[in-house]
Amino acid sequence: MPMDPALRDAFALFVLDGDVLVPQDIARSLWKADQMHGVATCGALGRAAERAIDELGRGDLQPARFTVDLFRAPSMNPCTTRVEVLREGSRIAVLEAFLEQDGEDVAAARVLFLKPGDSPSGEVWTSPEILTPPPLEIAPPTDDPRPPHFCSDTGWSQDFSAHQNAGRKQMWQVALPIVAGEETSPFAGLAGAADTTSMVMNWGSQGVEHINTDVTLSISRLPVSAEVGMAALTWHTNDGIATGTAAVYDREGVFGTSSVVSLANTRRSVDFTSDAVLGHIESA
Template sequence: MDPSLAFFAPEGDTLVPTSMAQSMWSSDQMHGVAVSGALGRALERAVTALGRDDLQPTRYTVDLFRAARMQPCEVSTQVVREGSRICLVDATMTQSGERVARASAVFLKPTASTGGEVWGPDERPAPPPHDVAPPTDEPHVPYFHSEVGWTQDFGQHQNGSRKQSWNSAIPVVAGEAITPFQAAAAIADGASLVTNWGSHGVEYINTDITLTLVRPPVGVEIGLSAVDRVEQDGISVGTAAMFDRSGPLGTCVVTALANARRVVDMGGISYDDDGTRRTTS
């Protein structure tokens, strides 16, 4: 893997966004995948610093209340509560002293499950077949699924049908191996894409992310499948299931606002695995 392929380059305690962090909404704006990945990294490192390797992340919430620019940023954390079976941590991202995003996470200590029967769905989303997307831990252009099946051709999926994605996570910080939780935290922002991408492109921009996990992902390959979407008066709430090659992981919920003046048209866009963006006719 190219060691420079990451969303941020470290400069001491500062994270400097690379071109991989650039949003399609604006050339001076970071996308939520990078912002969420950086916040998730900080929260995980805070729990590691406590020596709590008995805990695992189970709920992660991000508020994207201001556009994060393509400028250096700092992420600070605060342990809100630490107990024998639970730890709550907050994180804040700042740029030039101004807060641009915040996150909170709940880490819990796993125990034995109970024996009672509880309802669960019979059908779960599945990754693309191995002959379409061979297993790998190398970053690649996401695969999408809609009425046309699994492909990496974005234009084929600009339609009104239900969508899924299959992703191999990009490292958050150059020179650091991405962890499974960092991968989940970053990819969770993609719930907005699978729930808000329609026949005219992406017309909604998400203001938050809530990720729930029953276990960490196995590796850094993670899928999202649209489960539900409700919309009224320019506000939408999208829900996606998160899964990996071993089965279901949890859910992602995003709240989004209509952004009709700056629609992201995915129909003429393609990417190489190194992040190079190409425009097709």
């Protein structure tokens, strides 16, 4: 049975006050009590860009790349968005969306929309790896919000502390609603979920010790539902700077990648074995 709409709204990242986005508690970061996390930031920017494309009447285009620069830590204060059209052509549109708080921009996204068409017949190499969601008995299909499932050296589970290891991470999640009372589109939900790439890439034996400064989502189609998976592909670090790329997939297969560049943040790492962090997750 689908979740009651009032309960679903409790999982929304924002409520609207006119045109102002007011963060709900679920948008609070694990890094700092008065900091809004990147899922909320990216979700708000994805929503703004998609609404702008709709206003242009360009339903023939679909999102293909979503790049966010997280250049200032957003607070839990109300925020607004604005969008500029950088280029619009017959098969392409490029938009730039900004998230503003207290009169300053805290993040910006450049979003590429393309017009789909017929694919060429030539064969091109692709990875033979097949990525699959957790077994149905562990994670039955749903669009209702729920805690994410993780896979590492210990197999699939929703036990955060069990995955604090150096194993390759996979994550299966249901995208959170962006705004209470609104239907969240597949792209807006995915845009928000893209920020969790940092967790998939940077979570190791001592917790998450790098904080991402950006995220780049590249997709060949939209997800078929609110459920989306990510699996670590590459991770490299030198001198406190890390880069990582994850495959993005759903119940029909892989349809893109998501990459992050991160800075070491060991003085304020996120330890998923600590009572404080686990308590915050449970309360959210």
